[in-house]
Amino acid sequence: MTFVKFVLLLVNQTLQIMKTRFLFPHKLKKIGVIIFLIGLGISLISTYFAPDVTKYFISRSNRDSSSLTPDLIGILITDAKLITLIIGLVLISFSKEKIEDEQIAQVRLDSLQWAIYLNYILMLICVLAFNGFDFLAVMGYNILSPLIFFIVRFRWKMHHLNNLAAKEESLS
Amino acid sequence: MKNSLRVERAIKNITQGELADLIGVSRQTINTIESNKYVPSTVLALKIARVFEKKVEEIFELEEGE
Numbered sequence: 366m367t368f369v370k371f372v373l374l375l376v377n378q379t380l381q382i383m384k385t386r387f388l389f390p391h392k393l394k395k396i397g398v399i400i401f402l403i404g405l406g407i408s409l410i411s412t413y414f415a416p417d418v419t420k421y422f423i424s425r426s427n428r429d430s431s432s433l434t435p436d437l438i439g440i441l442i443t444d445a446k447l448i449t450l451i452i453g454l455v456l457i458s459f460s461k462e463k464i465e466d467e468q469i470a471q472v473r474l475d476s477l478q479w480a481i482y483l484n485y486i487l488m489l490i491c492v493l494a495f496n497g498f499d500f501l502a503v504m505g506y507n508i509l510s511p512l513i514f515f516i517v518r519f520r521w522k523m524h525h526l527n528n529l530a531a532k533e534e535s536l537s
Numbered sequence: 538m539k540n541s542l543r544v545e546r547a548i549k550n551i552t553q554g555e556l557a558d559l560i561g562v563s564r565q566t567i568n569t570i571e572s573n574k575y576v577p578s579t580v581l582a583l584k585i586a587r588v589f590e591k592k593v594e595e596i597f598e599l600e601e602g603e
Contacts, residue, residue: 466562468575526565533553533568 389460397456404449454512480515560584
């Protein structure tokens with residue numbers, strides 16, 4: 366019983382910390398954008414050097430080979446692409462706004478839920494629509510899609526709220 | 538829930554932006570509270586009331602049926 370209470374206390378405290386502190390400082394948003402752009406740059410390069418998504422999945426096991434074969438270079442480039450894109454998108458997603466308040470926290474949470482719903486609805490459709498290696502490609506895109514859906518929805522909502530407030534300001 | 542924030546603001550002659558700065562929230566939040574699109578937390582409601590030196594109930598009240 367005491368153990369359960371202890372665990373509950375721990376969970377509760379973690380949630381409290383998350384509510385206030387599990388966001389990055391505002392200035393990391395810009396850095397996130399830069400890292401994301403670097404990731405996009407690597408993506409462009411990798412269309413020439415790196416294997417496509419399915420080949421990447423299959424050949425990942427060759428990553429430990431000691432010689433620098435073209436295959437290994439391709440895998441490393443794809444690794445770099447994924448790492449920069451993921452870090453970039455996470456920083457963009459979860460950096461504080463300039464002025465962070467409870468309504469923005471609410472919008473962020475709503476958008477996250479919305480993004481996850483959308484992502485899994487699309488996944489359901491893809492499970493039915495794609496077979497074999499095409500489905501593997503879908504899984505590849507699925508690494509980034511929840512964050513992208515989240516960012517688009519969150520930014521759109523914030524833009525909408527900004528517009529409303531700006532309209533109000535111009536009236537008064 | 539409805540509120541008389543707009544009226545109180547007019548009496549005190551401050552803009553949404555100024556009120557937002559006073560309590561440390563975004564201008565958008567004040568705007569959506571005024572247009573009844575967002576229900577503030579108790580803490581935020583108390584902070585708003587403090588700016589106008591009134592009780593929370595004088596600014597925010599339940600609507601019929603709530």
